[in-house]
Amino acid sequence: MEEIISCEDMAFSYSHENEEKDKKIPVFEGLNLTVQKGDFVAVLGHNGSGKSTLAKHFNAILLPQGGTCTVVGADTRDEDKLLLIRSHVGMVFQNPDNQIVATVVEEDVAFALENLGVPPDEIRERVDDALELVGMSDLKLRAPHQLSGGQKQRVAIAGIIAMRPQCIVLDEPTAMLDPRGRREVMETITALNKYFGVTVVLITHFMDEAAACKRVVVMSGGDIILDDAPKRVFSNVEKLKSVGLSVPQATELIFELKKAGYDLPLDVITARDCIEKLIGILEEQGVS
Amino acid sequence: MLKDITIGQYLPGASVAHRMDPRVKLVLTIAYVALLFTARNAWALGISAAMLFFLYPLSRVPGRMILKSLKPVVPIILFTAILNMMFHDGLVLFQLWIIKITDKGVIMAVFMVVRIICLIAGTSLLTYTTSPISLTNGMEQLFAPLNKIGVPVHEISMMMTIALRFIPTLIEETDKIMSAQKARGADLESGGLIQRIHALTPILIPLFVSAFTRAIELALAMECRCYNGGKGRTHLHRLRLSMPDLYGAVFAILFAACVICANIVFPGLL
Numbered sequence: 124m125e126e127i128i129s130c131e132d133m134a135f136s137y138s139h140e141n142e143e144k145d146k147k148i149p150v151f152e153g154l155n156l157t158v159q160k161g162d163f164v165a166v167l168g169h170n171g172s173g174k175s176t177l178a179k180h181f182n183a184i185l186l187p188q189g190g191t192c193t194v195v196g197a198d199t200r201d202e203d204k205l206l207l208i209r210s211h212v213g214m215v216f217q218n219p220d221n222q223i224v225a226t227v228v229e230e231d232v233a234f235a236l237e238n239l240g241v242p243p244d245e246i247r248e249r250v251d252d253a254l255e256l257v258g259m260s261d262l263k264l265r266a267p268h269q270l271s272g273g274q275k276q277r278v279a280i281a282g283i284i285a286m287r288p289q290c291i292v293l294d295e296p297t298a299m300l301d302p303r304g305r306r307e308v309m310e311t312i313t314a315l316n317k318y319f320g321v322t323v324v325l326i327t328h329f330m331d332e333a334a335a336c337k338r339v340v341v342m343s344g345g346d347i348i349l350d351d352a353p354k355r356v357f358s359n360v361e362k363l364k365s366v367g368l369s370v371p372q373a374t375e376l377i378f379e380l381k382k383a384g385y386d387l388p389l390d391v392i393t394a395r396d397c398i399e400k401l402i403g404i405l406e407e408q409g410v411s
Numbered sequence: 412m413l414k415d416i417t418i419g420q421y422l423p424g425a426s427v428a429h430r431m432d433p434r435v436k437l438v439l440t441i442a443y444v445a446l447l448f449t450a451r452n453a454w455a456l457g458i459s460a461a462m463l464f465f466l467y468p469l470s471r472v473p474g475r476m477i478l479k480s481l482k483p484v485v486p487i488i489l490f491t492a493i494l495n496m497m498f499h500d501g502l503v504l505f506q507l508w509i510i511k512i513t514d515k516g517v518i519m520a521v522f523m524v525v526r527i528i529c530l531i532a533g534t535s536l537l538t539y540t541t542s543p544i545s546l547t548n549g550m551e552q553l554f555a556p557l558n559k560i561g562v563p564v565h566e567i568s569m570m571m572t573i574a575l576r577f578i579p580t581l582i583e584e585t586d587k588i589m590s591a592q593k594a595r596g597a598d599l600e601s602g603g604l605i606q607r608i609h610a611l612t613p614i615l616i617p618l619f620v621s622a623f624t625r626a627i628e629l630a631l632a633m634e635c636r637c638y639n640g641g642k643g644r645t646h647l648h649r650l651r652l653s654m655p656d657l658y659g660a661v662f663a664i665l666f667a668a669c670v671i672c673a674n675i676v677f678p679g680l681l
Binding site: 237267 | 544580639
């Protein structure tokens with residue numbers, strides 16, 4: 124498989140802008156991570172674990188101070204490749220209000236394409252496609268402030284996919300949304316990955332969102348401590364808890380039951396799996 | 412409580428005026444203002460005013476909207492009228508101490524009032540029939556040549572777009588902050604003027620802080636979407652001239668000719 128993002132021995136630290144100018148706060152050192160084309164990766168981590176900082180390296184918002192970050196075959200420190208990188212790796216942020224530029228939905232979706240100098244007819248086509256994809260075609264002439272949070276976030280996603288990027292990085296896109304908005308956004312992202320082969324890097328602190336991904340990367344204190352399929356990652360319940368993270372509720376329940384002496388596998392992350400396992404146990408014990 | 416403020420004064424519609432190119436409308440509005448100030452006598456001014464009675468129904472903008480847009484400028488109109496009445500020579504109609512009102516003064520005052528009313532009504536017609544976004548779009552393209560002499564045309568229009576975009580967001584935010592401060596016991600509604608202005612501080616400070624945070628995040632999001640300034644930018648909506656623009660232009664030329672003729676034919680004021 125083709126690598127779309129590859130970080131090698133990457134180091135980054137924020138310089139403190141107080142009296143002690145030389146004091147640097149390291150975020151991560153010697154970090155290695157690769158993302159394959161078509162992958163659906165969740166990055167989990169506590170506040171301050173460096174996950175947002177890492178995400179900002181993926182489209183050259185931040186540049187590595189040590190090591191290299193190669194995105195779509197270009198070094199992010201190469202300024203001539205900046206537009207290439209940013210048009211191939213789009214980024215969606217937490218607050219949908221602060222990333223919508225225009226006063227009309229379709230104009231906002233067109234923003235990136237206008238910046239890239241795409242001819243008007245093609246902009247029209249790509250804007251309509253992107254809005255269709257996120258299910259916002261009916262509302263394309265609305266003003267952003269008339270939309271719900273989930274709808275606004277979908278407009279923001281449409282604004283990114285109109286660029287037809289190979290990869291989308293989403294930095295806690297559902298953190299400010301209500302449950303319905305969260306579901307809308309997650310469905311959109313999942314469909315993008317599944318049907319259009321867009322690589323997705325989803326930074327989140329919702330365990331159930333991470334459980335829906337193909338791969339989960341857990342960060343703590345600037346290091347990657349776990350990197351595997353969700354089932355295998357979440358079976359490390361104690362390790363996750365030790366860095367202040369929780370596990371999906373289903374895993375939590377199984378974990379507690381196991382502690383109480385029941386023989387259950389820990390690779391349960393969805394409610395459905397959990398129910399099946401529990402029914403199995405009950406049947407074994409003769410309850411029907 | 413702040414929710415009912417509408418942005419701009421655009422009244423959506425499909426009249427000839429609505430369908431005109433914003434650039435053409437801008438040019439015609441500027442021309443109208445220029446004509447208003449060249450109109451030297453009652454005839455020329457009368458024609459200018461009469462045209463509004465034709466244009467408002469044509470654009471399907473209700474006439475009472477003129478009154479609405481005039482409201483904030485009433486003090487200015489009164490002030491200019493009074494000044495004009497006092498500072499013209501001519502036949503004295505009324506004198507009190509050093510204040511004297513002349514016949515010419517009264518005529519000039521009336522002219523000035525008509526001019527200002529026409530000015531406001533005429534320019535409002537532009538904002539009533541053009542959405543803010545197409546207006547900024549039109550301005551950007553119309554004034555693009557000014558870029559050559561160093562005027563940041565694209566940047567100004569980008570700033571206008573962002574301002575328009577964030578007005579409702581910031582109003583909502585103000586509402587929230589006001590409720591939050593009230594919940595903490597802030598008293599915003601009683602006391603004299605000074606006290607009430609003072610009471611706004613705990614609202615303005617959080618509002619500014621949040622506006623700056625938003626600005627930083629927006630800048631980042633714009634960068635992520637390859638924003639690189641105005642160079643090489645294209646537009647989703649290409650502005651095109653169409654038939655309504657032709658009608659508008661022909662009408663404007665006829666009208667301008669009438670006003671200029673009136674200026675020449677009638678040398679006196681009345």
